[in-house]
Amino acid sequence: MKIAVIALLKPSQVKYKITPLLRSGAAEAVILFRKNKYQSSDPKLIQYVLPAFMSYKPFYWTLTPFYISYKLRKHDIDLLLTYRFIPHTYYTWVVSRLLKKPFIYSQIDEDVVTLHQNLVGKLFVEYIMSSALQINTPGMRSLNYWRKVFPTKKINALHSTIDTNVFHPVSCEQRYDLMYVGVLTELKRVGLMIEMFWHLTQKAGRDYKFAIVGYGPLENTLKNLVIQLGLEQNVSFLGKQIVDNQLLCKSRIFTMASRSEGLPCALLEAMACERLCISTNVGNISDAITHGETGFFYTSLSPQDMANQVSELLDKYDELESVRQSARAHIILNHSFLSATKKWDVLLSELDSTQ
DSSP states (O other): EEEEEOOOOOOOHHHHHHHHHHHHHTOSEEEEEEOOOOOOOOTTTEEEEOOOOGGSHHHHHHHHHHHHHHHTTTTTEEEEEEIIIIIHHHHHHHHHHHOOEEEEEESSSSSHHHHTTSSHHHHHHHHHHTOEEEEEESHHHHHHHHHHHHTTEEEEEEEOOOOOOTSSSOOOOOOOEEEESSSSGGGGGGHHEEEEEEEEHTTTTTHHHOEEEETTTTHHHHHHHHTTTOTTTEEEEEEEOOHHHHHHTTTEEEEEOOOOSSSHHHHHHHHTOEEEEOOOOOOTTTGGBBTTTEEEEEEOOOOOHHHHHHHHHHHGGGGGHHHHHHHHHHHHHHHHHHHHHHHHHHHHHHHHHHO
C-alpha cells in the first residue's frame, strides 16, 4: 500500500509517528510532504519539499493541496494520512476529492476538540471528518469523545509512540530532583510548577534542584519568576536540548502540569527511562499513567498541595521502584514503535482487503 502523509509535524513528531508506519510490512511506500526535508535514509520514504515560493502565506494557504495533488498523480497512492486539523486536514480533504482517494485523520492534540466545541467550528470539523475513512486518536479519552460524534465510523487509538530501545534507564549522576521537558507556554503551566517548587524548597533539610528543558515565549517571564522567588541556585533553564535517556536519567521525578495534552512523547520517554512521573490528568495521559501503578496524578492544583505530593514521592523514591519498572513495561507494551507497527499492520491489512 502506498500512503501519502500531509501533516504539520516537527522532526521529532515525524520520527514518532512515521517510523512505525515505515516499519509496517503492509506499507510499500510513504510519501511525505514538508516545508523542509526530514533526515532519513529509509528507502520506503519518498519526500517532497514544498517550493520556496510557497513560503509566502497566501500561496501556501491556497496552492498547497493542488501542488500535492499534482505530485501524487504519478505515484498512484492508495491512502492519504493527515495530522493537524488546521490547515493540513483541510488540505487532505481537498486532495482526497481531487484524486478520489480515501484519507485517515489522525488527532495529535486537543486543539481540534476545542474547535469542535465552538458552534461554527463544530460544523466545519464534522463536515471534514465525516469524509474520513477512519479516525486515529491519541488515546481512549479522545476515542470515546469522537465515538459519540461519529458512532458508525471506525476510530482507533493509535498515536504517540517512542523507541524503547533508545529510551531506557542508564546509570548516571542524578543532578535534579525534578525535570520538565516541553515548550514554555501558558498551556503547559510551567509557572505553576515553579511556584510548587518554591513551596518544596521551604521544607528543611534538602537542597532541591529543578531542571526545565525547552524554550518558548514565556521563557523570560519564567526566569523572572525564578528570580522573584529567590530560586536562581535551584532552578536550571537548560534551553533547547536533544532529549535522550542520558538527560532524562539525571532527574528522579519527571513532572508536567499541562492544562491540555494529547499524549506527550516526553512523558512516554521519561516513563520508558523509569523516571517517577507525576502529571495533571488531562487529555489522554491516563492511557499512560495509572495512578499509583505506573505514575501519579496531581490531586490538587494548589502549589502547596502539589509540593506535598512531590515531597512524599521524593521521600519514598527507593520504595517506588516497582512503579518505575511498571511504567517502562507499560510503555513497551502499549506505546513503543513495535506496538504501533503491529497496529498499522492490522489497520492497513484490513483496508487492503476491502479495496
